Amino acid sequence: MKIQFAMDTLTTEQALEWADAAAPHVDILELGTPLIKSAGLSAVTAIREAHPDKTVFADMKTMDAGELEADIAFSAGADLVTVLGSADDSTIAGAVAAATKHGKGIVVDLIGVADKVARAQQVVGLGAEFVEMHAGLDEQAQEGYSLEGLLEAGRAAGVPFSVAGGVKPASIGSVRDAGAQIAVAGGAIYSADDVGAAAQTLRDALSLTPVG
Numbered sequence: 001m002k003i004q005f006a007m008d009t010l011t012t013e014q015a016l017e018w019a020d021a022a023a024p025h026v027d028i029l030e031l032g033t034p035l036i037k038s039a040g041l042s043a044v045t046a047i048r049e050a051h052p053d054k055t056v057f058a059d060m061k062t063m064d065a066g067e068l069e070a071d072i073a074f075s076a077g078a079d080l081v082t083v084l085g086s087a088d089d090s091t092i093a094g095a096v097a098a099a100t101k102h103g104k105g106i107v108v109d110l111i112g113v114a115d116k117v118a119r120a121q122q123v124v125g126l127g128a129e130f131v132e133m134h135a136g137l138d139e140q141a142q143e144g145y146s147l148e149g150l151l152e153a154g155r156a157a158g159v160p161f162s163v164a165g166g167v168k169p170a171s172i173g174s175v176r177d178a179g180a181q182i183a184v185a186g187g188a189i190y191s192a193d194d195v196g197a198a199a200q201t202l203r204d205a206l207s208l209t210p211v212g
């Protein structure tokens with residue numbers, strides 16, 4: 001299973017610093033939605049140039065104009081771009097067309113989608129590379145939140161998926177055991193005093209967890 005570092009910050013400088021520290025321990029560098037909105041797609045290009053060996057993930061969370069928005073993110077250097085699962089099928093199909101043109105991939109983010117299992121199966125049929133079983137920062141802040149619902153949806157969907165929703169060293173093993181291809185971690189890494197050590201702790205936690 002791969003580890004994706006979600007860099008939810010507002011400046012390219014901070015993202016570059018975090019990416020340098022975490023790079024030895026993660027597979028995918030994600031430019032978070034707040035970063036792209038704050039710094040623009042030049043942040044994607046900066047990470048692409050600094051880390052040519054990494055998969056660069058642009059969390060665009062596109063809701064409309066799928067082909068156009070995906071095209072500009074791929075042109076900026078992204079390998080994977082997100083479109084929202086709640087978008088119209090034509091938006092997802094448009095983004096997939098841009099991905100095909102660039103030889104890259106679309107990830108459909110199922111944040112806020114009530115029936116994640118059914119929508120996951122539909123969007124993979126539309127050409128998404130995989131889906132993200134995702135509970136956003138606001139949902140995570142609600143009382144009683146747990147990762148289990150996302151893991152259950154991933155297990156039931158029968159399509160390639162990642163999990164994002166406050167993944168930590170204590171829970172990353174359960175993400176792998178649920179069959180996810182990718183565990184996404186933001187706060188568990190960037191909130192630490194030592195970002196590199198936090199990323200390494202996640203990777204170590206994974207290697208210590210028996211395969212389910």
Ligand SMILES: O=C([C@H](O)CO)[C@H](O)[C@H](O)COP(=O)(O)O
Pocket residue numbers: 006007008032033034059135136137140164165166167184185186187188
């Ligand atoms: O996508 C995210 C969120 O919507 C803010 O942009 C996060 O990057 C994602 O939830 C992963 O971060 P953590 O939940 O802090 O692990």
